Amino acid sequence: MNWISSKALRPRIKEFRLSVHLLSRNRLTRAALVTVLLLVLIAVVAPVIVPYPSHIYGVETPEDKLLPPSGKYFFGTDELGRDIFSRVLYGTRISLQTALLAVGLALLIGIPLGAIAGATGGFVDEAIMRITDVFLSFPPLLLAIAIAAFLGPSLTNAMLAIAISWWPWYTRLIRGQAVSIRERQFVRAAKAIGTPHFKIIFGHIVPNCIAPVIVQASMDLGGVILTAAALSFLGLGAQPPTPEWGLMVSTSRNYFLNAWWYSIFPGLAIFITVLAFNLLGDGLREILDPKTRKN
């Protein structure tokens, strides 16, 4: 009786393993995948592994301020004597969290709206797409800045601001796909067997147009980290003493001439993270698109 519960999963596992196999064949993508997994691991265990947990938020050793990298402080210390290595590691957690939540929220708004617009057509489509047009007519960072300024500066608000300025891209992407999927025979067949409209949208249309969204979202994780850092840099995101990378770069400007390590290490962390997500997105696009996928 329960044969299918275990075996129904098997084709999915097969697909997943094939994807991983294809993904790891491209060296650049494999490097990106490893880096991303490493970043996730760091984010998860950061509170446990950092050498100076108390330096993350508090000021413990003011006498050690602005020390260059050494055996004691791998990445040196900042103007308050805090260990930059500990703060950069912990920043991974904050950045990934912000990125995941912002992109997740944007997807949560963008996918249903785009799918409904594309699958329903007519007035609903027009209304939703004109709203996205309004959002897309602002330069993206500017809109995020405006929303963050309106909501008040904090990391949560920065995240909300990013999600609000980001979702229309997903709506557009999904809508375009949905319009073409809607005309496919299996959608008509689903209707002919009595499937309700909303089940057709979320059970048939969305699963068929999700691939480009996965690619876009994985690239956007990098973009969002960059935007969040930019907002923090401008003072509209994370507030001190949060060890957010953008905020750390921002504070370090004043000490750049005599303490290069203060800006370099958080900056490098942003650079590596963004690059890894972008390369992973590229790799995903390659394997999810049958035209570029080489079995």
Place this chain on the structure above:
Amino acid sequence: MANYLEIENLRVSFKTFEGTKNVLDLEYIGIDKGETFGLVGESGAGKSVLALTLLKLLPMPPGIIENGKIIFDGQDLLDKSEGEMRRLRGRKMAMIFQDPMSTLNPVFTVGEQIVRVIRQNKGVSRRAAERQALEMIELVKLPDPRNIMRKYPHELSGGQRQRVIIAIALSCGAEFLIADEPTRNLDVTIQAGILKLLAELKRELQVTVLFIANNLGLVSAICDRMAVLHEGRVVETGAVREVIRDPRHPYTHVLLRAIPRNRDEEIDLDALAVRGEGPVEVKGCGYFNRCPERRERCRDQRPVLQPVGGSHYVACHVAVEGGERSG
């Protein structure tokens, strides 16, 4: 005997930028419970439009149902709301589409797709739905049902997919099945298998089938009664035997001559080809431009269906007059 499905004075048109074009104009079609009714006609005759209209799935606009009645099981479908129609689809009536290659959703296993349809129409637990799905796959005579359940559509052949589609169509107890050229794009041996299956299922499950084809041979193989559709109108209808043995309409003659029977017989391709100025709107008979036996009155007077013996009806001035003369 009360008819199960009755189509009366149904007129369906498409609105285009050039004006309204009538694509379907049916005086009357009646289908009895439990029979297989064949609908034959060339591409563009309106066969698929009729199928979609019966399920009320014709995209509107551009389609318009100008008037008529579709009485199904005692109720007029054209009076029903979309919600009521949705509950009929799958549970009372189902449809098999032309192209088995694109009728299944490519991202789910076929088992998942059958299970979903069963759950959504019957509201049973996942486990019960899985058991029923397995039974349905056995019913359509696919080997190793458990293995089939786990396959994605692209892993199955055209014939296997069409069997899965039939299983889905019948999984929720539909009593009326519209088969819109179910054997199109399948090779001949597979066609025969699907036809045999349909005939068996009809007997086992007592379903009524509307079988649509552009090949008279297929219709004569499995149908009880039939109608020949041309330019949206029924030109000849009756029991399959009557129509095949004694075709009255010139168009039915042409369709019959298109079936190869033995190797000595030559098929008259010229008779099949669309001749003349093509589909010019005429007031009279829709076949006027192509008819080898046309008379002057065919140009202006539209023939209506008239009895020519038994349940055999034909819409043709020449055939009816000819019959009178010989009789």
